[in-house]
Amino acid sequence: MTLNFNTQSTLISKLRPWLILSTLLILATLVSFALGTYISFTSQAMLFVLIVAIAAYLLDRWQSVTGAVFSVLLLNFFFVPPTWTFHIEHPEHLIALGTMLIVALTINQLTANLKQKTVQALQNEQRARQLQELAIGLALSETVGGIQELGKRAFEQAFQAKCYLVLSNLAPTAQQLESLSQQQIDGLHHCMKEMQVLGAGSLRWGELNDWYIPIGNKKVGIGAALIQAKASDDHDNQAHAQAICSLLTQAFERLRFNLQMQSAQNEAQKQQLQSTFLAAISHDLRTPLAVMVGAASALRSQGDNFSQAQQAHMLQSIVDEANYLTSVTENTLQLVRLSETGSQLHRDWESIEEIVGAVLARIKQGRIETRLQANIENDLPLLRLDPVLIAQLLSNLIDNALKYSEGIVELEVKVDQHLVPPTLHIAVMDHGPGIPTAEHNSIFEAYSRLAKHDQANQRSAGLGLAVCRAIAIAHEGQLIVNDREGGGSCFVLSLPIPQSPFIHPENGGALP
Template structure:
């Protein structure tokens, strides 16, 4: 309805229609009412036009109403002459009342329009603040901000960011509002000059620009916090590595150097048995250094927040089989038993990393526990759990979380280790979107449970 009333010819046609309707109704009830009641009909028409249309239409309607009343109803009828002073005064008073009514109604309409506009702007600012609080990237802020500016000021509003190399088009005419302060300006918002002529509109544009600047500042601070946290983690890892290198690397290197030097300089004086033990020590310490180096490099790689995995569709049976084949030389007593049900869905994982995780868990079980060791696969809704269980002394509840921290290990076992294996295992699990926890086991011992997500969209089997 408001769109139709915005058309210029329609507005004047409505004025004429209302005056004609009042005149027709007045003629219809002429014999039943007085001149004063007929004048009230025209006053009602003037009020309607004043509230629904503009001030110009209301003024013209007031003059037309007085003229129609004089022509059709004031004696002598069908002329614009007035034969009595009372009637002339009534017409003048009616014209004055009509003008005052139209002015008051126009003011009321203007205030109502301003109130609706203020309410709409307040609602827009509230919705914009809520949407910007959930934005996680600059392009999201740009999309939200551009839509808000165009909703408030029309399609002529433009949002540009300095960091994206954008510039304001030469054809853009309007008022430029900076996004930020002098110390840090992220860009600018350009709103049409016509839309910002009123003070309230300009203030609304400045508030929109301030909200956008706050959202961009928040994103920049979040990135800085993440970068600082990542850098702090790298420094912490480096410091702990340097702190442990004095023992975890010096001892095996000293053993290798001493044994190799003895074999090189005094080989003729050493018995075959002693030479064999020295060569075994060299091989053992070299294997220990290899595992320590691989775990250290893998932990440093997985500490990178943007690490890329070489994922592929793999079956649990094949991964566990490859892991058991590599661990068998250390399992001379055949303590490891696998329970892998058939028909498990495929996992989209990095097979090398997942294999290293299981090998670390089985090595720990062989080193710290006695008795049988079981590796088991359990299929649940949306996940597969790989569990490595042993019958060892177990891990106290208070220490179950600390064992996953780098270079953190218990001294109760007397076994040598740098405390990197379980930290690497958890990092691998997190990189795959899974979790790794340690639990108590009935009858003693502990169970390391790795939960990996299963993708619903499984690959199609190749036809033979």
């Protein structure tokens, strides 16, 4: 039933133009009969010329040519004496009919050319718009898969056929292998190898029903496109397909150059970082080493000549310089580690109270530190983090606060449930001279020092805060500094609180 319906629809679509032509010829004949007593033979001929012009506009070339011939025959048969015959008595009638036939065919030819140019102009406009949209889409695409999908869609839209786009450095997907025949796979490989158009519209493998178009150039072969079902060998189709391929080539080349440029930038940053580290070692490690060597040599060679107080002072200077070297070395190693791409953190579910407690115990060890006050909320959630790095971050912040300020240093740990996701805030607040607003970002750069700290003879390698921010970023958090009312600085570490795997909603949020 469906097959018969489709067959009837196809038959009707084929017969419709001829029915239109027949209707126009019958209409012209009836109008000529109706007006025959009022108009001349010339006017009757003009009616048929009008019908020829309408047919040329509505129908294709051969149908309109047929209409022109039948118009002359109908005019001769019904309206040229002797009527109802094809015999022509007067030569002027023969000339009139011949002239009418020539005029009708000329109108047909001009109308057909106009239609063809109109269709071509509309097609060129659509293709230009498609290329413009494709260029915009490719400019915004930053992945190989995105460019590949845009190219495939552009070919299918342009040629109304199933298309595949295969890249030379990527094997066809399983879905493509299932859909393509061995001949088509061989055609794609040969197209990419030779970088020439194959199939319909080309001088090679022109008998194929598929069209193979290379993407790239002779120097760099990127891939090939396969258009299933025979594509027209029209020159405009080839030019449009090559324009699409040119846009795809530029997009793939742009992506490749961007990756190379990013790689070069990363390598340059790595080299710059290494050079900076070498400069820091030569500058920041040489002085404490010289002090340690000098003090140790003096104690060994002339220790008996120094008083106990002088010996104790030298020993303390050795200890202080060794601690300073340890701090610089740890910060340098951590900064190198965190700066490397692909570095992995040793994360685990940790209690922030235990980390803060361990840091406070280390700072207070061996001395009575009454300036440090801690305010920690109860029932803090577990965080998935690297405890060693977080402890180093807090140690750097607290040590800096104690070193560069006088008075109470406050440590505050609390949770902000109003943020999404909920966030843990650790604030280290002091009553020191503060940090100029213009330097709130620069102090987190490696080897950055505040001028007033240098003037106060406070030695620093400028690595501590850089390491702190790198640790915060590695934990998807942030570290900022704000000014306090009444003077001083407030360093705030914000860490997102992930969903703990130990919490089960079905148990009412209780631990298992």
